[in-house]
Amino acid sequence: MDKLTAAIQEVAEDYGYKRLAAAVGCPYQVLVNQCNPINDRPISLRKFWLMFSITKDMRLLVAFLDEIGAVAVAKGKRDENASLFDLVVNHQVAAGTVAQVIRQALDDGLITAEEARDIRNAIRAEIDCLTALESELMEMAEPRLAKA
Numbered sequence: 001m002d003k004l005t006a007a008i009q010e011v012a013e014d015y016g017y018k019r020l021a022a023a024v025g026c027p028y029q030v031l032v033n034q035c036n037p038i039n040d041r042p043i044s045l046r047k048f049w050l051m052f053s054i055t056k057d058m059r060l061l062v063a064f065l066d067e068i069g070a071v072a073v074a075k076g077k078r079d080e081n082a083s084l085f086d087l088v089v090n091h092q093v094a095a096g097t098v099a100q101v102i103r104q105a106l107d108d109g110l111i112t113a114e115e116a117r118d119i120r121n122a123i124r125a126e127i128d129c130l131t132a133l134e135s136e137l138m139e140m141a142e143p144r145l146a147k148a
Contacts, residue, residue: 003066004064007059008035009037011057017035020051020054048064073127073131075131076130076132077135079132082132087132091129093129094128101115
């Protein structure tokens with residue numbers, strides 16, 4: 001079973017098929033059938049989006065994006081107490097941390113599952129710094145007039 005189908009099933013089971021069917025506006029048995037991986041009539045994109053909108057379960061979005069080779073990055077939140085310079089420095093520190101964690105992981109020539117998790121966490125922290133920087137820049141940017 002592919003990751004997307006598995007995520008759809010897990011979310012439907014966790015939320016409750018009957019409750020979810022009522023929320024998306026379809027009969028219970030139809031939803032159960034559409035979530036069945038051997039069914040030849042899988043769930044529609046519209047119903048998938050409704051499921052996500054109702055449940056707000058990120059497993060659906062993560063699995064969907066994984067299927068198309070993409071990832072989602074949460075929008076950065078502005079830090080009212082940080083200057084633009086602070087945010088640039090935070091990014092540079094985070095980038096240095098990524099390099100340091102990778103260097104340490106490669107010391108023995110192998111990357112363990114724990115080291116891979118540490119690298120991933122460092123990368124995500126750097127992404128958070130970048131999105132915070134981007135949010136601040138977008139907030140500071142002067143509005144531009146559209147060219148006629």
